[in-house]
Amino acid sequence: MVRYVYDFLDGGRDLAGLLGGKGANxxxxxxxxxxxxxxxxxxxxxxxxxLATGEEPKGMSAEVSRHLSALETGVGRLLGxxxxxxxxxxxxxxxxxxxxxxxxxxxxxxxxxxxxxxAKVSGSERFAWDSYRRLVHMYGSTVMGVDPALFDEAMTLLxxxxxxxxxxxxxxxxxxxxxxxxxxxxxxxxxxxxPQSPAQQLQQAILAVxxxxxxxxxxxxxxxxxIPDDLGTAVTVQRMVFGNLGPDSGSGVAFTRDPxxxxxxxxxxxxxxxxxxxxxSGVRDAVPLAELERLDPRSYRQLRDxxxxxxxxxxxxxxxxxxxERGTLWMLQTRVGKRTAEAAFAIATELVQEGLLGPxxxxxxxxxxxxxxxxxxxxxxxxxxxxxxxxxxxxPGAAVGAAVFDSAEAVQRAAADEKVVLVREETTPDDLPxxxxxxxxxTGRGGKTSHAAVVARGMGRVCVCGAQDIIxxxxxxxFTARDGIVVEEGTVISVDGSTGDVFLGAVPLVASAxxxxxxxxxxxxxxxxxxxxxxxxxxxIRRLEVRANADTPExxxxxxxxxxQGIGLCRTEHMFLGERRKLVEAMIVARTxxxxxxxxxxxxxxxxxxxxxxxxxxxxxxxxIRLLDPPLHEFLPDRTDLAxxxxxxxxxxxxxxxxxxxxxxxxxxxxxxxxxxxxxGVRLGLVVPGLIAMQxxxxxxxxxxxxxxxxxxxxxxxxxxxxxxxxxRLAREEVVRVLTEVGEETGTPVHCPVGTMIELPRAALTAGxxxxxxxxxxxGTNDLTQTTWGFSRDDVEAAFFSAYLDKGVFAASPFxxxxxxxxxxxxxxxxxxxxxxxxxxxxxxxxxxGGDPESIQxxxxxxxxxxxxSPFRVPVARLEAGRAxxxxxxxxxxx
Ligand code: PEP
Ligand code: MG
Numbered sequence: 001m002v003r004y005v006y007d008f009l010d011g012g013r014d015l016a017g018l019l020g021g022k023g024a025n026x027x028x029x030x031x032x033x034x035x036x037x038x039x040x041x042x043x044x045x046x047x048x049x050x051l052a053t054g055e056e057p058k059g060m061s062a063e064v065s066r067h068l069s070a071l072e073t074g075v076g077r078l079l080g081x082x083x084x085x086x087x088x089x090x091x092x093x094x095x096x097x098x099x100x101x102x103x104x105x106x107x108x109x110x111x112x113x114x115x116x117x118x119a120k121v122s123g124s125e126r127f128a129w130d131s132y133r134r135l136v137h138m139y140g141s142t143v144m145g146v147d148p149a150l151f152d153e154a155m156t157l158l159x160x161x162x163x164x165x166x167x168x169x170x171x172x173x174x175x176x177x178x179x180x181x182x183x184x185x186x187x188x189x190x191x192x193x194x195p196q197s198p199a200q201q202l203q204q205a206i207l208a209v210x211x212x213x214x215x216x217x218x219x220x221x222x223x224x225x226x227i228p229d230d231l232g233t234a235v236t237v238q239r240m241v242f243g244n245l246g247p248d249s250g251s252g253v254a255f256t257r258d259p260x261x262x263x264x265x266x267x268x269x270x271x272x273x274x275x276x277x278x279x280x281s282g283v284r285d286a287v288p289l290a291e292l293e294r295l296d297p298r299s300y301r302q303l304r305d306x307x308x309x310x311x312x313x314x315x316x317x318x319x320x321x322x323x324x325e326r327g328t329l330w331m332l333q334t335r336v337g338k339r340t341a342e343a344a345f346a347i348a349t350e351l352v353q354e355g356l357l358g359p360x361x362x363x364x365x366x367x368x369x370x371x372x373x374x375x376x377x378x379x380x381x382x383x384x385x386x387x388x389x390x391x392x393x394x395x396p397g398a399a400v401g402a403a404v405f406d407s408a409e410a411v412q413r414a415a416a417d418e419k420v421v422l423v424r425e426e427t428t429p430d431d432l433p434x435x436x437x438x439x440x441x442x443t444g445r446g447g448k449t450s451h452a453a454v455v456a457r458g459m460g461r462v463c464v465c466g467a468q469d470i471i472x473x474x475x476x477x478x479f480t481a482r483d484g485i486v487v488e489e490g491t492v493i494s495v496d497g498s499t500g501d502v503f504l505g506a507v508p509l510v511a512s513a514x515x516x517x518x519x520x521x522x523x524x525x526x527x528x529x530x531x532x533x534x535x536x537x538x539x540x541i542r543r544l545e546v547r548a549n550a551d552t553p554e555x556x557x558x559x560x561x562x563x564x565q566g567i568g569l570c571r572t573e574h575m576f577l578g579e580r581r582k583l584v585e586a587m588i589v590a591r592t593x594x595x596x597x598x599x600x601x602x603x604x605x606x607x608x609x610x611x612x613x614x615x616x617x618x619x620x621x622x623x624x625i626r627l628l629d630p631p632l633h634e635f636l637p638d639r640t641d642l643a644x645x646x647x648x649x650x651x652x653x654x655x656x657x658x659x660x661x662x663x664x665x666x667x668x669x670x671x672x673x674x675x676x677x678x679x680x681g682v683r684l685g686l687v688v689p690g691l692i693a694m695q696x697x698x699x700x701x702x703x704x705x706x707x708x709x710x711x712x713x714x715x716x717x718x719x720x721x722x723x724x725x726x727x728x729r730l731a732r733e734e735v736v737r738v739l740t741e742v743g744e745e746t747g748t749p750v751h752c753p754v755g756t757m758i759e760l761p762r763a764a765l766t767a768g769x770x771x772x773x774x775x776x777x778x779x780g781t782n783d784l785t786q787t788t789w790g791f792s793r794d795d796v797e798a799a800f801f802s803a804y805l806d807k808g809v810f811a812a813s814p815f816x817x818x819x820x821x822x823x824x825x826x827x828x829x830x831x832x833x834x835x836x837x838x839x840x841x842x843x844x845x846x847x848x849x850g851g852d853p854e855s856i857q858x859x860x861x862x863x864x865x866x867x868x869x870s871p872f873r874v875p876v877a878r879l880e881a882g883r884a885x886x887x888x889x890x891x892x893x894x895x
């Protein structure tokens with residue numbers, strides 16, 4: 001029989017898939033002997049069964065009853081009994097953390113009877129009724145589906161009537177009134193009563209938490225974080241402990257290190273006389289943990305010791321939720337904590353230095369995405385604008401955008417390509433779409449552990465929270481800042497998530513310390529040193545080489561400084577633009593061979609100079625030069641433009657310019673409905689006489705020039721858009737003919753490998769044949785994605801990709817992250833069949849995917865020799881290539 005319920009004593013962190021992260025870690029802490037209130041976990045398997053059928057799985061409720069009885073026996077009290085009732089919390093907890101996205105119901109077991117018993121045993125009527133109103137509110141909204149805003153309205157009315165600044169200023173009779181009001185609200189809204197049976201409360205709360213797996217915000221969060229939709233959540237049922245029992249009680253959140261900077265030492269927020277939910281929602285401002293040390297030194301010391309135990313045990317930054325009930329510390333949750341990119345690098349390096357991790361494990365803890373974030377520019381602190389406010393620097397980075405005051409507005413403006421900053425008094429999980437759309441989040445309340453901060457950090461959004469200087473009036477769509485400055489919706493502000501400063505206007509940006517290091521080797525601070533260590537280690541273990549896509553000497557030089565081991569794609573089309581366009585035009589409209597040869601001859605020295613510069617910047621390493629790819633009409637003037645000019649001339653009785661007429665004829669001749677599938681790539685080389693010869697001659701002469709200058713040029717010639725081996729054979733013959741010719745003319749033999757791009761499905765499927773003529777393959781995954789899916793790469797992303805992402809057709813754009821199943825399969829086939837035909841075949845990738853972390857893992861797996869990406873992605877690719885290599889090593893640490 002399937003088992004659905006597990007006691008804390010039965011589990012451990014290795015069971016996170018079944019028990020959810022929260023449940024598994026509670027079990028782990030119980031095993032470590034930390035003070036965890038007892039409880040049990042209903043598994044994700046039960047949730048999946050419930051979501052699949054809409055019914056509680058058979059046997060689950062009997063198991064719950066059995067575990068509840070055991071809990072009651074252990075504690076010595078019954079759930080919801082009249083005197084001194086046992087109360088439990090019912091919390092969600094999926095395999096991967098989804099902060100605030102699913103539901104929780106606290107204080108299960110309270111009813112009209114047991115609330116009196118709780119009042120008696122606690123000696124506090126206020127506490128008992130405060131707990132009851134929390135239950136009725138949470139249960140009413142979560143289980144019975146009443147709009148939570150109605151409960152909040154009643155609370156606000158009461159606070160206003162009592163002139164109470166917060167809920168602490170309400171007394172027991174106020175709370176009795178509130179409970180009654182909430183109950184009649186439920187009755188009015190649902191036609192049903194708040195249930196008095198504790199067993200029914202428990203059962204319904206568990207099912208409601210299951211259902212919240214499919215809440216809109218949870219679905220959106222999963223899509224963003226790429227968490228599979230079919231995992232389901234576990235539910236933890238745990239004896240309640242109370243942080244709201246008076247001044248010697250409270251709740252808090254702690255990190256074993258600072259999650260923003262990685263600095264060691266206990267870090268967090270504490271809220272006296274409050275339950276945990278109050279801390280994360282930011283309804284009242286928490287105090288730093290240092291304050292707890294003053295208020296309750298014993299609990300603080302215990303917390304510090306437990307934090308250390310956890311960090312050593314998990315060998316990572318942990319975050320902790322805890323409650324102090326009348327001077328007794330209870331641990332309510334722990335997990336490996338989310339952190340900023342800065343903190344990830346700093347912590348990984350420190351844990352390696354402390355000997356807690358090996359260098360491979362340290363590398364596994366950082367990511368290419370994190371490194372990319374560290375490379376983003378920062379604000380120029382010498383040129384800051386007027387300071388509007390300073391808050392808690394909760395998630396670093398520099399962001400500029402128009403202030404907006406609700407999630408919907410943020411989404412709408414961002415969809416129109418406007419950069420926005422979402423400004424809220426405090427955020428709720430329902431603000432998630434706006435947080436995704438915004439460049440930054442700014443809140444007036446809450447600390448580093450508030451919901452806004454946690455979610456923003458997780459997504460790499462800039463976040464400043466708890467900016468006390470601002471008063472947000474969301475209804476009037478404005479906020480008032482320091483010195484009474486009023487910021488209306490749409491006003492541009494700058495948010496510095498590294499310092500907590502908020503400025504009026506757009507502050508200019510400068511290079512980050514990490515970028516300066518990559519450019520010059522200067523190790524400005526400990527984070528930069530940590531990045532350097534991680535990159536060094538990645539370089540020492542990676543198998544994939546990293547090259548760059550660059551087509552100017554400047555880009556080539558930068559790529560080299562960033563660690564590129566060559567150029568994997570030098571596109572030659574930009575060399576046909578600017579002033580040279582006239583020469584290209586002349587080549588295209590040439591009537592005679594002699595005219596065309598003249599135009600080509602004029603282009604030759606210019607191309608030679610381009611190649612010489614690049615080969616010099618990349619001396620000693622390979623430079624893969626691709627022959628011209630785009631259709632020639634891209635170099636001609638616009639068709640409509642020309643037609644209008646000619647028509648205008650004719651309309652005024654003048655003779656149109658002959659050159660214009662000639663050009664229009666050429667444009668019309670070459671017009672294509674689908675130029676991406678038309679006369680481009682190798683096809684162009686085969687039908688425009690002299691084009692391949694001119695480019696190859698320029699390359700060969702550049703090689704000779706560099707060789708004579710004492711250099712070590714390694715040019716490789718790459719033929720684009722080949723679909724059949726015959727195309728490559730013809731192109732190759734021409735290439736070899738010209739290379740030989742230049743060798744004989746100059747007396748310096750020129751040897752360049754000749755290879756092809758694999759960027760059409762037919763090329764991938766006939767790779768064995770094509771390899772007969774190719775020294776190397778380079779996968780053009782941009783075109784290969786375009787042609788495999790039948791997606792026009794220039795159009796589809798704007799046209800319907802956001803709808804496809806929303807509908808879950810794919811989790812990421814296939815132009816960003818390689819589609820392993822389809823395009824990846826073609827890559828795999830081509831590598832295998834290409835290598836089978838030619839064992840020394842060199843293979844690489846030069847599409848945009850070459851700089852994408854997830855895709856790099858795949859390219860490592862299929863055994864490519866190198867990835868090539870834009871110069872700015874080179875460090876990211878080095879790091880990810882190192883991380884990919886970890887998979888081949890035995891780095892298991894028994895976890
Ligand atoms: C490709 O198609 O992946 C590629 C690198 O070539 P381009 O983007 O220039 O078409
Ligand atoms: Mg291409």
